[in-house]
Amino acid sequence: MWWSEGIAGRARRACLRGAGIAVLAALLGGCGFQLRESTNLEFDTIALQGQGGPLMDLLRRRILATTATRIVADPKQAQAVFTLLSDASAQTPTAFNAGGTVAQYALNETARFQLTAPDGHVYIAPTTITRTSMMSYSTSATLAKANEADLLYTGMRRDLVDRILFQLGALHALAPASAPAR
Structure with missing residues (x-):
């Protein structure tokens, strides 16, 4: 059980969770999604x-x-x-x-x-x-x-x-x- 793993097991799970979040963020960032930016017109x-x-x-x-x-x-x-x-x-x-x-x-x-x-x-x-x-x-x-x-x-x-x-x-x-x- 997770409560009997000790500090090392909890640290490993936290590290894996952090790595999973980083991978997910990298995948979402790489898909090309971005908020609509303002239109740049050449005249003031x-x-x-x-x-x-x-x-x-x-x-x-x-x-x-x-x-x-x-x-x-x-x-x-x-x-x-x-x-x-x-x-x-x-x-x-x-x-x-x-x-x-x-x-x-x-x-x-x-x-x-x-x-x-x-x-x-x-x-x-x-x-x-x-x-x-x-x-x-x-x-x-x-x-x-x-x-x-x-x-x-x-x-x-x-x-x-x-x-x-x-x-x-x-x-x-x-x-x-x-x-x-x-």
């Missing part, structure tokens, strides 16, 4: 222009929460001007049941944007990003399916904002306003 100030709405609100919150970049109201005071050219949601029937009613929808969220200097120099040309999700549909669960669609649209908007921030973060250095874009 940005102006956000374009239509408002949930996507723009989410982008504004994410820039404020995860970057060191400040949002300014006047585009002339910003190093970069982000313009949301369009943001659209669409729901398209993709499958029908035997009775002819819709059984499945494709939900689309599309954002079109550009990034320029205050003088009009283009850093990111007008770019369109689309996210699509499929959703089954049943007339007996109309309210539940409407709530599901809202959740899917919210998730797609988050994904679009992640993609936009990835593209903004991929700019390694903003070229001077007089230099050609690369």
